[in-house]
Amino acid sequence: MKTWLKVLATLLLLYTIVAGFLFDVPRLNIVNETIRALYFHVPMWFGMVVLFLVSTVYSIQYLRSPSIEKDVYAVEFANTGLLLGLLGIVTGMIWANYTWGSPWHGDPKQNGAAISLLVYLAYFVLRGSVENEDQRARLSAVYNIFAFAAMIPLIFVIPRMTSSMHPGSGGNPGFNMYDLDSKMRMVFYPAVAGWILLGVWIASLRIRVRLIDEKIQNLENE
Amino acid sequence: MNKKTTLITLMLLLLFVIAPVWLMAQPIEMADTLRSEGKIYVVVAILVVIFAGLIGYLLLLDRKITRIEKKLPSKKD
Amino acid sequence: MQNLNHLLFKELTLELRRKSVISGLLLYLFSTAFICYLTFSLRQNQITPLVWSALFWITILFTVINTVAKSFIGEKKGRDIYYYSITSPEAIIISKVIYNFLLTLILSFTGFILFALLLKNPIIDLGLFSLVLALGAMGFSSSLTLLSGIAAKANNSHILMAVLSFPIVISVLLIVVKVTKNCIDGLDRSVSTNDLVTLLAINCLVTAASYLLFPYIWRS
Numbered sequence: 094m095k096t097w098l099k100v101l102a103t104l105l106l107l108y109t110i111v112a113g114f115l116f117d118v119p120r121l122n123i124v125n126e127t128i129r130a131l132y133f134h135v136p137m138w139f140g141m142v143v144l145f146l147v148s149t150v151y152s153i154q155y156l157r158s159p160s161i162e163k164d165v166y167a168v169e170f171a172n173t174g175l176l177l178g179l180l181g182i183v184t185g186m187i188w189a190n191y192t193w194g195s196p197w198h199g200d201p202k203q204n205g206a207a208i209s210l211l212v213y214l215a216y217f218v219l220r221g222s223v224e225n226e227d228q229r230a231r232l233s234a235v236y237n238i239f240a241f242a243a244m245i246p247l248i249f250v251i252p253r254m255t256s257s258m259h260p261g262s263g264g265n266p267g268f269n270m271y272d273l274d275s276k277m278r279m280v281f282y283p284a285v286a287g288w289i290l291l292g293v294w295i296a297s298l299r300i301r302v303r304l305i306d307e308k309i310q311n312l313e314n315e
Numbered sequence: 316m317n318k319k320t321t322l323i324t325l326m327l328l329l330l331f332v333i334a335p336v337w338l339m340a341q342p343i344e345m346a347d348t349l350r351s352e353g354k355i356y357v358v359v360a361i362l363v364v365i366f367a368g369l370i371g372y373l374l375l376l377d378r379k380i381t382r383i384e385k386k387l388p389s390k391k392d
Numbered sequence: 393m394q395n396l397n398h399l400l401f402k403e404l405t406l407e408l409r410r411k412s413v414i415s416g417l418l419l420y421l422f423s424t425a426f427i428c429y430l431t432f433s434l435r436q437n438q439i440t441p442l443v444w445s446a447l448f449w450i451t452i453l454f455t456v457i458n459t460v461a462k463s464f465i466g467e468k469k470g471r472d473i474y475y476y477s478i479t480s481p482e483a484i485i486i487s488k489v490i491y492n493f494l495l496t497l498i499l500s501f502t503g504f505i506l507f508a509l510l511l512k513n514p515i516i517d518l519g520l521f522s523l524v525l526a527l528g529a530m531g532f533s534s535s536l537t538l539l540s541g542i543a544a545k546a547n548n549s550h551i552l553m554a555v556l557s558f559p560i561v562i563s564v565l566l567i568v569v570k571v572t573k574n575c576i577d578g579l580d581r582s583v584s585t586n587d588l589v590t591l592l593a594i595n596c597l598v599t600a601a602s603y604l605l606f607p608y609i610w611r612s
Binding site: 208211223247 | 598
């Protein structure tokens with residue numbers, strides 16, 4: 094990962110923290126001051142989806158022309174995506190406990206998120222139970238692509254069809270994603286970009302460690 | 316303009332302009348005291364320091380990995 | 393196309409010859425339905441329509457996972473190589489999906505009859521419900537067949553099959569349960585059109601994905 098991207102990620106997130114707490118936000122019932130959690134909770138999901146998408150792209154590339162590097166890329170992006178997803182679900186539960194009254198509220202978006210985490214947990218179980226390396230990489234690549242295809246309706250279609258407690262559907266109090274206050278947009282978009290970049294950075298570190306590991310194993314085998 | 320129309324205009328004004336403004340002006344609780352006392356800067360400062368620490372740590376890790384990568388012989392040897 | 397017919401024919405005749413398998417599945421279905429009946433036997437009136445639909449779909453889901461799981465896990469190693477040499481992987485996956493679809497369809501309808509006999513039949517709109525059963529069977533069979541192919545290559549296949557399939561079939565299951573509720577309430581059919589179209593779209597998506605991906609797992 095290029096150095097300027099790391100600097101950009103740092104600056105964007107610094108801006109998010111400072112502006113996220115100091116800038117004006119719309120005064121809304123029920124959410125009140127917690128609306129600021131938007132800058133930290135929602136980007137976790139954006140980051141998760143982006144990292145899973147990157148992982149799937151590497152899996153497709155792996156099937157086209159197999160190489161160990163692409164497999165490592167796919168695994169580590171999925172791994173980091175899982176981390177962001179877990180953080181997203183925990184922060185979501187804290188926020189939900191305050192605004193909706195209980196941590197798990199059977200909200201379709203919440204359930205969809207939990208299921209997409211299950212998919213990638215299953216992905217790692219699958220990797221754990223195949224011993225042959227080539228076969229492990231190929232099977233998990235196939236599962237990754239298949240699972241991502243099956244997840245699309247779950248995350249993007251079903252939550253929009255049923256009423257959700259998340260803002261933007263069902264006329265519940267709160268802001269709407271699509272008429273976010275312009276002041277909030279100025280913090281929200283940089284926040285999303287910053288968290289995604291941070292996720293990519295962490296993933297790139299994990300990838301490098303794995304590749305070093307592979308190299309050492311190759312040296313030992315020689 | 317006679318008195319009647321003026322009265323109706325006034326009432327309409329009250330209904331459509333003043334009333335929404337008045338409703339909106341109902342105070343919704345925010346952490347205004349925290350802000351006015353300037354204590355919010357303490358919170359922001361703490362978060363910035365923690366964030367800076369984490370990023371610094373990540374950078375050190377990054378440099379360490381680069382060093383190890385250089386130690387390994389390149390693939391073509 | 394010729395190959396496909398042959399393969400489908402082979403699947404059907406093989407299954408029909410091995411009567412123990414199909415009777416085993418039917419018995420499995422019957423036992424589960426019977427257990428549902430027994431556990432509620434004293435309080436028949438406590439089975440609200442929603443409980444009914446939950447019990448029904450859980451039973452169907454488990455039976456179907458067990459059914460489809462053996463489509464690849466049950467095959468002998470040597471047979472794999474033989475198929476590989478005479479047919480294309482696309483023909484194999486399509487024939488398996490169609491075969492599993494037929495089997496799942498039979499099992500779903502049998503399950504429904506059993507549930508209606510043993511518990512009760514809360515479904516008002518039977519026509520719509522059969523459509524839901526058919527679409528659900530299609531969704532289950534198309535998504536589970538590929539997964540069974542993956543699981544067959546790994547260790548402890550049977551546990552893996554369940555773990556891999558739950559997250560994938562959940563989107564099908566959610567829609568199916570929702571429409572079942574509409575059938576129970578006897579709502580107008582236009583209410584459910586949207587859901588049915590989504591279900592059909594998911595089925596197409598999943599079938600297309602299995603068709604494209606299967607050659608890669610077959611090669612190993």
